[in-house]
Amino acid sequence: MSSAPPRFGANYTPSQGWFHHWLDFDLDEVRADLDSIAGLGLDHIRVFPLWPLFQPNRTLVRPRAVEQLVQLADAAAERGLDVNVDGLQGHLSSFDFLPAWTRTWHRRNIFTDPDVVAGQAEYLRTLAAALADRPNFIGMTVGNEIAQFAAAPHPDPDRITPAQAGSWLDRLLAACEEGAPGRMHLHAEYDASWYQDDQPFTPAHAARTGAVTAVHSWVFNGTAQRHGATATATEHHAAYLVELSKAWALEPHRPVWLQEVGAPAPHIPPEHAAAFTAATVANALDCPDLWGVTWWCSHDVSRSLADFPELEYTLGLLTNDRRVKPAGQAVARIAAQWRDREHRPAPRTCALVVDAGDEETAPRRSVCAPGGPVFEAFARLTADGARPTTVLASRADDTDHLAARGITEVVTPEQAGLPARPATRTAP
Template sequence: MPAAVRFGVNYTPSVGWFHHWLDFDLDAVRADLDSIAALGLDHVRVFPLWPYFQPNRALIRERAVADLVRLADAAAERGLDVNVDGLQGHLSSFDFLPAWTRTWHRRNLFTDPDVLDGQAAYLRTLAAALADRPNFIGMTLGNEVNQFAAGPHPDPDRATGAQIDAWLERMLAACEEGAPGRLHLHAEYDATWYQDDQPFTPAQAARLGAVTAVHSWVFNGTAQRHGRISVPTEHHAAYLVELSKAWADDPHRPVWLQEVGAPAPLIPAEHAAAFTEATVTNALDCPDLWGITWWCSHDVSRQLADFPELEYGLGLLTSERVPKDTARVLADAAARKPGPAAARTTALVVPADPFARSRCAPGGPVFDAYFRLAADGVRPTTVLDIRADDQDHLAARGITEVVTPDQVLPNPQGGTRS
């Protein structure tokens, strides 16, 4: 764990969005990084677009890889470390998959041997290109790649949990081969924690890779159900951090809040700073937090078409690099350099069965019980039902009280947890 929680941002280029890789302009990147570094943040998460870097299974473009290294070096000059997402994959409602995996060449992203060979070679190449850079944090396999594995994706690449296990292990190994000893991880959107038929599971998220990554977006039903000013909305990121700990074998496994943002109109622009402050404050109250990486650095330019409306205004800075109130909130939090939080001693029981994950989703009994505890001033964490009586496990995490959802929520006979 770092001595203090790390603060960073998901880098969205102000000029050309992620299409900037097609016409890489180092001066524009430097100006963007200057505006990020001015906020006092310490790292960026960057996104090569997979089809631009590996347009053919046997062709990884040297110039594109060199541009990625130039970006990392420019970040180092500004005191910023760099995490690189490899398999993009999916960004801001758009899929970016190389032609050699689609239509006439349709092959499963998670099970086809040729695709796996190509993916591993690509991840290994990116990691190796940055392995000697001191500011290189490590690789994330891709951005929310689990969205390709099940519905609601319109054309999913179906796989079993065992096949996803094998895919994750092989891809993480490729990153380690390219850059030994770095912080290599995988990252999924919250279907991993909430969707019963999602083959990317909580156990994989909490046990494979160097840290657990969670992505918190309150447009998943939380803000719709509870409103912009509510305990569930303002504590949702903290909930995912603490929910992830139930499945971890390491009682102090670091958790990275790798994506979180203030999506309009559920979080209107005039309330975004207050939401940001509440979300960050509550996340910092979670022990073993590796860092917070806000989505995103710069707004999407209105010159670009067809993005969902909310995507245009998620930046901490405008597309002209002007900081918003949300940027000042994050900068203030980073300047305080918060250290580790105290242990959470009350644990809410969650089902270990991956086909019962919907109980943890918005509207589910675990979700509702957690936020009832939080509203009562309790600082809850979670524990699997199969570990609820494991005194060694509880002691290692500092847990002194275990409660079930039915002890917390009102029941037809009346009564609730006192």
Template sequence: MPPAVRFGVNYTPSQGWFHHWLDFDLDSVRADLDSIAALGLDHVRVFPLWPYFQPNRTLIRPRAVEQLVALADAAGERGLDVNVDGLQGHLSSFDFLPAWTRTWHRRNLFTDPEVIDGQAAYLRTLAAALAGHPHFTGMTVGNEVNQFAAGPHPDPDRITAEEAERWLRRMLTACAEGAPGRLHLHASYDAAWYQDDQPFTPAHSARLGDLTAVHSWVFNGTAQRHGRTSVPAEHHAAWLVELSKAWAEEPHRPVWLQEVGAPAPLVPAEHAAAFADATVAAVRDCPDLWGITWWCSHDVSRDLADFPELEYGLGLFTHDRKPKDIARVLAEAARSRHDPPAVRAAALVVPADPARRSLCAPGGPVFDAFFRLVADGARPTTVLDTRADDQNHLAARGITEVVTPDQVLPTPQGGTRS
């Protein structure tokens, strides 16, 4: 674990969004990175668009890889470490998949042998290009690739949990082959934790790769049900961090809050700074937290069409690099030093069966029980029902009290809780 929680930002280029790879302007990138570094943040997560970098299964464009290295060099010159997401994949409601995987060449992204070989070669190439870079932390396999494997995606490449695990292991191995000794991980959106039929499971997130990544967005029903200033909304990121620990094999596996943002209109622009302040304060109290990486650095320009409305205002900066109040909140958090959080000694029992993980989703009894404990002043973590009586496991995590949702939530009037 790092000596203190790391603070960074998901880098969204101010000029051209991620399409900037088509007209790469290093001076513009440097100016963006100057604005980020000025906040005192220490890392960026960057996103090469997969079809632009690998337009053919056997063509990984050398010039595109050189531009990625140039971006990493520019970040390093400003004291910013760099994590690179490889298979993009999906960003801000748009899918970016190469033509050799779609329509007339439709092949399953996760099971087709030729597609897998191409993906592995791509990840290995990017990792190897950056392996000697002192500011390169490692690879993330891709951004929320689990959304391609199940609904609500309109055209998913359906797989089993076993096939998802085989794919993840192959991709992580490719990253490690390219850049041995770096931190390599994968990232899912919260369906991995909440959706019963999602083939990418909590165990995959918490056991594969060098860190666990969680992405916290309160537009998943949390803010709609409870409001932006509620305990569940302000502590949702902390909940995902603590939920992930139930499935981890290592008692102190580091967890990276890799994405978190303030989405309008559920969090109006004038309240984004307060939401960020509350979210950071709540999640910073989680032991084993590796870092907090805000989404995102710069707003999407209104010159670009067809984005969901919330995407245009998620940045710490406007698209012309003017800092917002939320940028100042993140800068203050990065500057401040907090005492290490105490062990969370009370654990809420969660189901180990991934087919019952919706109980942990907004509106589910496990979710509601966790936030009842938080509202009462507790600082709980979670434990699988299959480990709730495992004294060695509990002791390794510092857990001295185990409670079930039925013990936390009030009994419905007129009957007993089933």
């Protein structure tokens, strides 16, 4: 079990032009943004190339765009910031960015068409190879929440099976490894992978594929609406996803990266954003095996840009003129408190049973969603003073598995629903 200090970072949203800044790349503006991020005491950023701009044709990855990405990474290094790069954008803040060679007259499935997948692999390999010799390069994330293209509620999904999703992930992660051997390459899906029964990207994919597990925590998914801005379930939602992921992990201490988390208004009122931020991060830090926390996002979106959902404009730790917001002050305080400090939370000895059906496909994973029995039981246990984790029903009697994770008692959702401290059974 690692005891390294937790990492603290931000998803880099350029203050000028949002991600469209790649069209008019200005290194001086980037440097100013990175100065403001480093000023918070953060140690890394997550960076988002726009796929259609970097690979406008299936056989063309633009050298100039790749050069600009390397310049950004080098500027980050000068400020003590490590860099993770998301390759396939993909989807950002309600907008889809897919190259023309996958749409309309060239419409083909981005997960299964052999030519498209070969093009994606070459693109990811090229980006990884360009950064492979940079000491501050963490590794590649295949793409940002790309699972959303594979099922509803996307208006035009590319339908696939879980087996096809797994094959696609294996192929693209191998391309990242080919480009930059030994780096921390991973994939990142939104919470539908944990909560939506028919999402082909499954909890098993998230918790078993790639170097670490990534979770993205957004309380506008029904959590804040159901429980309120200051409720236990809301302030512990990120911690819940971290611990939920461990039910499917094959390694007892697989690292988990809280790669996205934010304070979306009006679900989290602006005047409560700092308190929510502090509580969310503190609760996540009470999870063993947490690699780090990367806040969404670094800078607000400028009001000069149209058609974003209202909540997307105000998620930054800094304004789009680089002033630190209360949430940014909260993250800066936490980062300072944890600098060079070991992260060694006590084991979570109480495990909540998750029965989502077959563990590979999780056809009943909605039991884990807000309002579902696992979700609500986790919130009740936490409010009652417990520090729960989760275990699959198929492993609830596996003595070796429980011991490796430090679990000493197992609780069903029904037991957790009792009005007093739930009855438990001792782990075998």
